[in-house]
Amino acid sequence: MVKRAKVGGGKRYAAKNRTKKEEENQVENKIPYTPSHLKKKVGKKISFLNKVEASHKALAAAKAGIKKDKKKTLHNLKTLGAALQEIEKSHVTDQVQKVEVKSEKQKPNVKTEKVKSSKQRQNLVASECGRLSAVLNHPLYKKNPFQALTNHLKSQFK
Structure with a gap:
């Protein structure tokens, strides 16, 4: 066959x-x-x-498609609004800090002593707490805190 x-x-x-x-x-x-x-x-x-x-x-090509899928739009704008408010608050505090830094630069050279003992630390805390409560109870501060602080700083460094 x-x-x-x-x-x-x-x-x-x-x-x-x-x-x-x-x-x-x-x-x-x-x-x-x-x-x-x-x-x-x-x-x-x-x-x-x-x-x-x-x-x-x-x-x-497959990875390029995946990257496009990962980039999604922001569906909830509430978080964006909250972030903007935080940025605005930090901007205001930055301005206050800049004013304080400028005032510190203009301040004459005053040597601050280090707190060496716990007794000194307690006295310092007590005096600062008294000063803070006096500032918070002041009527000008209650009316406009930012203006009161700027006036205080201006008067300190003239």
Whole structure:
């Protein structure tokens, strides 16, 4: 019995053979006088690098899509409003601190002594608490605290 050759199926392998032959031709054009085993080796490397490049492009495209998905709009604007209020408050306190820093720079060189004992610390705390309560009870401070502080600082450093 003689086996018959199968009809069809050659179309599947024709594309593969074509690409292999094209790669071999590219290798032959690049390396004109080399043995065939080296040409095959270089051809395999070229095809591998082409596959790696294609997969890298596909991966980069997929990552680009993911990055776009992560960037979403702010749905709740209440948090933004709260943040703006905090920034505004900090801006006002920064201005007060700048006034204090300017006044400290204008202040003559007064050496402050370090508190060495706990008794001195207690006395200092008591005097500062008394001063703070006096400031808080002052009618000008109750009316407009910021203006009272600026007036006090101006009078101190004239």
